[in-house]
Amino acid sequence: MQQIYLDNAATTPLREEVIERMHEALGTCYGNPSSTHAFGRTAKTGIEQARKTIARELNAQPGEIIFTSGGTEADNMILRCAVRDLGVETLITSRVEHHAVLHTAECLLREYGIRLEYVPLTAEGNPDMEALEALLSADTSKKLVSLMHVNNEIGNLVDMDALGALCRRHEALLHSDSVQSIGHFRWDVQRTPVDFLTAAAHKFHGPKGVGFAYVRKNTGLKPLIVGGAQERGFRAGTEAYHNIVGLETAFTTAYEHLEEERRYIEGLKRHFVEGLKKAVPGVVFNGLSADMERSTYTLVNVRLPFDASKSQMLLFHLDLKGIACSRGSACQSGSDAGSHVLAEILDGEALKQPSLRFSFSKYNTLEELDYVIGVLGEFSKS
CATH class of the missing domain: 3.40.640.10 (Type I PLP-dependent aspartate aminotransferase-like (Major domain))
Structure with a gap:
């Protein structure tokens, strides 16, 4: 795996x-x-x-x-x-x-x-x-x-x-x-x-x-x-x-190495955003996270169009597939309160959908992102 x-x-x-x-x-x-x-x-x-x-x-x-x-x-x-x-x-x-x-x-x-x-x-x-x-x-x-x-x-x-x-x-x-x-x-x-x-x-x-x-x-x-x-x-x-x-x-x-690594990571983020749009119809990017000019190049916050039953299994499913990401700040792990950031900018229905933060570094590859996109795409169809 x-x-x-x-x-x-x-x-x-x-x-x-x-x-x-x-x-x-x-x-x-x-x-x-x-x-x-x-x-x-x-x-x-x-x-x-x-x-x-x-x-x-x-x-x-x-x-x-x-x-x-x-x-x-x-x-x-x-x-x-x-x-x-x-x-x-x-x-x-x-x-x-x-x-x-x-x-x-x-x-x-x-x-x-x-x-x-x-x-x-x-x-x-x-x-x-x-x-x-x-x-x-x-x-x-x-x-x-x-x-x-x-x-x-x-x-x-x-x-x-x-x-x-x-x-x-x-x-x-x-x-x-x-x-x-x-x-x-x-x-x-x-x-x-x-x-x-x-x-x-x-x-x-x-x-x-x-x-x-x-x-x-x-x-x-x-x-x-x-x-x-x-x-x-x-x-x-x-x-x-x-x-x-x-x-x-x-x-x-x-x-x-800031400029060269930034260009590389920006490429990863663009690839991930465009790939998710194709693989998961109805995907939404929270805040400005998909905007390459008005958000950092290092992360994207994704809201997936899944119902409550599928949402409960999503992080567990990703972990089983060897994929590490998060619902929000790691400092909130173990809390059931959810993201205080998303609670400020989303309405009740949107908050019920699962949102995940994917954040990138120089050590990630396009092949890794394609694998993650594929896993999310298959999960959305199951």
Whole structure:
């Protein structure tokens, strides 16, 4: 039986270069980066080099890059510290954000009594910019806007340049959960007026358990985790050297090959979309996920015209056929609540139909996609 992995939005396989770099780091560079002896200095130098590498690609300063355990920690840190340290009174987000943002926002509402506003969505699932401007203009409270660049379930893209300019006009801070974006799209934080970004290495063929936050200098954020002077005093705790250099290798390799890999993956997505249209009459693509210009090239969210009895067996059937995909964010696995993103943009009848997210990487092939299309086509006829 074939084993076909099409759940790359949940996590990606490690690049061979990353495995080699991490293996070397684990075996030879075991000094504590905070130690002053040669072993420690070697590790510290590697971490600072990784910081400079990331900053250079983002057109940021090295001191603006803070290594974290991943995107969820980075989102929590930025939102919490913005309220605690910067006097943010109003947090504006949308109901289709990742739960790392949504649940943190709800906690801040309870703990600090902030005003929490949700931007209305267009029919396609994007934040309505006119409605956002109205929220920004509503009063003089200090505001933070948190909107993701790439939606992790339906793939919609937000125009970050326009969003950043809007926030600047209204003197609002801007945070973007860019976990599905960094490693797949280029960023220039000097051109795009954003104050905070978050990234996770395992979304671009790096290791799990490591990511980073971009925190624009002079924002005034203070540490969330205390107990040491690591990360230039911003995040206490001994750095995981092997994970950080693994992140660096995945990051540099992603951007070195970005254009060629993007063209290849775009071809996969087009092939998959057109093949499904032919194999499964009545198939629908949720949000903007089939739009090659207005959604990410890395995923498609498919709604299949199956009744309730067939829907219950679909994921099980695909798994038996060796096909890995998902109903939505992997962070919701085990939940019967369904996708909170689709619940915002679909009506009751459409929600009853099964929706699946297929997400692609450089390691997928056209032959694999043809097999998946064939399996779905046969299932639709059974």
